[in-house]
Amino acid sequence: MLARVDAPTAVLQLLRRFAPGLPSLDADASAADLPDAGLTSMAAVKLMLALEAEFGIAIPDDDLTPENFATLGAIVALVTRVRGY
Amino acid sequence: MALDPRARRFLGLIQAASPGRYDDEVASLRRATAALADFAAPPPDVSRQDLSLELPGRALNARAYAPLGAADAPLPSLIYFHGGGLISGGLASHDALCAELADAARCRIISVDYRLGPEHRFPAAHADALDAVSALASRAAEFAIDGERLGVGGDSAGGNLAAYAALRAGVKLKLLFLLCPVLDVLALEPSRFELSHGYLIEEATMERYWAHYTVDGLSSDDERVAPLRGPAFAAYPPTRIHTGQYDPLKDEGAALFRAIAEAGGDARLAEHEGQIHHFYGLTGIIPSARAALARIGADLAQGLRG
Numbered sequence: 001m002l003a004r005v006d007a008p009t010a011v012l013q014l015l016r017r018f019a020p021g022l023p024s025l026d027a028d029a030s031a032a033d034l035p036d037a038g039l040t041s042m043a044a045v046k047l048m049l050a051l052e053a054e055f056g057i058a059i060p061d062d063d064l065t066p067e068n069f070a071t072l073g074a075i076v077a078l079v080t081r082v083r084g085y
Numbered sequence: 086m087a088l089d090p091r092a093r094r095f096l097g098l099i100q101a102a103s104p105g106r107y108d109d110e111v112a113s114l115r116r117a118t119a120a121l122a123d124f125a126a127p128p129p130d131v132s133r134q135d136l137s138l139e140l141p142g143r144a145l146n147a148r149a150y151a152p153l154g155a156a157d158a159p160l161p162s163l164i165y166f167h168g169g170g171l172i173s174g175g176l177a178s179h180d181a182l183c184a185e186l187a188d189a190a191r192c193r194i195i196s197v198d199y200r201l202g203p204e205h206r207f208p209a210a211h212a213d214a215l216d217a218v219s220a221l222a223s224r225a226a227e228f229a230i231d232g233e234r235l236g237v238g239g240d241s242a243g244g245n246l247a248a249y250a251a252l253r254a255g256v257k258l259k260l261l262f263l264l265c266p267v268l269d270v271l272a273l274e275p276s277r278f279e280l281s282h283g284y285l286i287e288e289a290t291m292e293r294y295w296a297h298y299t300v301d302g303l304s305s306d307d308e309r310v311a312p313l314r315g316p317a318f319a320a321y322p323p324t325r326i327h328t329g330q331y332d333p334l335k336d337e338g339a340a341l342f343r344a345i346a347e348a349g350g351d352a353r354l355a356e357h358e359g360q361i362h363h364f365y366g367l368t369g370i371i372p373s374a375r376a377a378l379a380r381i382g383a384d385l386a387q388g389l390r391g
Contacts, residue, residue: 040113042120044102045095049370061094064101 007076010054015039015072018047030073035066044069051075057082088331089359091371095124096361100283111172111203111297114290118173126368126375128184132156136228138197140216146198147217148176149228150187161234161389162193163262164221166250168241168363170267170294171210172202182240182366182378189382192389193230195221199246202298210298211309214246215253222256234389236260236322241286241334241363242267242294248312248341251322258322260388264381265332265362266341268313270295270305274336284333286362313340318348325353325388327381329360355384 008030015022019039034044048069052058059082068078088096134156136147151160163186167179176198187194199213218237225232236259239247244266251261272278272288281288295305308315318341326342328335335356345352357364357377364374365381 040116040120041099041102042117042123045098046120046123048098048101061097064097066101069101 007055007079008072011051011072011075011079014047014050014054015075018050019043030076031071033070034072035070047075051079055079055083086330086358088361089371089373091373092331092359092361092364092367095367095370096283096285099285114170114293114297115173118169118178119175121363121366122178122181124367124369125181128181129188131184131187133180133184136195138217138220140213140220143213145200145213145217146176148180148183148196148198150183150194150196151229152188152191155191157229159226159229159231160191160193161236161259161386162195162221162225162228162230163190163236163238163260163385163389164218164247164250165194165196166199166214166237166239166243166246167196168239168243168265168267169201170290171242171245171298172294174201174243179240179243179366181368185365185368185378186382186385189379190386190389192385193228195228195230206298206300207303207310210246211249214250218250218254218256222254234259236262236385236389238262238264238385239266240264240365244268245310245312248321249309252312252315252317252320260385261322261324262385262388263324263326263338263341264365265328265334266326266338267291267334268337268341269311270299273313274340276336277333280331280333284331284361286333288333313337313344318344319350321345321350321352323351323388325355325384327355327357327365327384329357329362329364331360332362332364334362353384355380 022037132151134149138145138147167174183194183196197217200209237247237251244263306314326338328338342352342354365378368375
């Protein structure tokens with residue numbers, strides 16, 4: 001069920017799928033800068049589309065900022081805020 | 086008409102994804118072009134055949150597409166050059182688009198894997214385009230090309246190559262078919278300035294493409310790389326140009342249309358409302374681009390047969 005998806009784990013799995021070139025990324029690395037670590041802009045776009053599908057959310061336009069996608073922790077915070085829990 | 090809402094959202098995602106850092110690694114530009122292929126809708130089933138095209142002193146890979154069941158018959162054909170700034174892209178990045186065009190227009194598409202900068206700078210890509218058109222036209226029967234209904238086409242920087250080859254190959258062509266073509270190297274027409282940032286193809290990226298392809302002494306106004314700066318507009322074959330309303334390159338497409346028409350030539354222009362650069366390759370995420378691509382396919386069919 002979508003409602004039971006654990007945000008940090010699911011985001012990490014999506015990151016690994018869309019950016020397999022990232023260095024060994026784990027949940028502890030929530031503050032690592034993703035573009036610096038090799039997340040390309042097109043991979044990030046695919047990640048955003050997949051986040052919306054995975055969590056059943058629509059990220060508001062105002063939240064489409066580089067800061068919200070800069071780190072694993074920022075993405076998890078965004079997902080948590082948009083879906084409300 | 087406003088920017089298509091799905092296109093607007095895609096551009097918003099790209100802006101959010103971009104860290105805003107200036108990265109001029111060729112590898113990252115190539116990854117970006119390659120990644121665009123994932124945004125195309127799954128193409129129809131067509132026949133694909135990989136070829137080695139022998140040219141003077143070299144051989145190029147190419148891929149021939151044909152509608153299912155028609156692969157062996159002589160067909161109206163379009164020799165195709167992919168976009169990617171002459172430093173990126175290839176057969177794979179434009180595979181879905183070529184399959185869509187072959188199916189929609191019931192024609193053969195021969196996509197040519199020309200050499201790229203910076204490993205192969207000017208005039209490598211242009212020479213490859215010219216020689217490929219000459220070779221395929223002279224060996225039409227071997228490639229099941231209907232030589233009376235042969236066209237040359239391309240998108241973005243591939244359109245630049247197509248225009249170059251169409252003028253110089255010494256081959257009677259039925260059609261020059263251009264999708265969002267690059268016809269000036271650097272910004273000269275208004276839309277290149279007005280839409281220079283945030284519309285998929287950044288002017289800063291155009292400058293990086295040029296830096297990786299040019300050679301010392303080659304001016305960005307040289308008509309070999311900037312067809313709009315050339316004098317020979319009456320010499321173009323019948324030309325059909327498709328642009329997008331929010332494509333930074335739309336004004337150069339329109340300028341070529343006007344120049345050919347004013348020179349007494351046969352040119353047509355379609356500016357697709359609400360669409361962005363490369364919309365025909367983004368059909369998986371911009372539903373209205375699918376309808377636009379269908380119109381492009383119908384226009385190609387008519388251009389090759391009309």
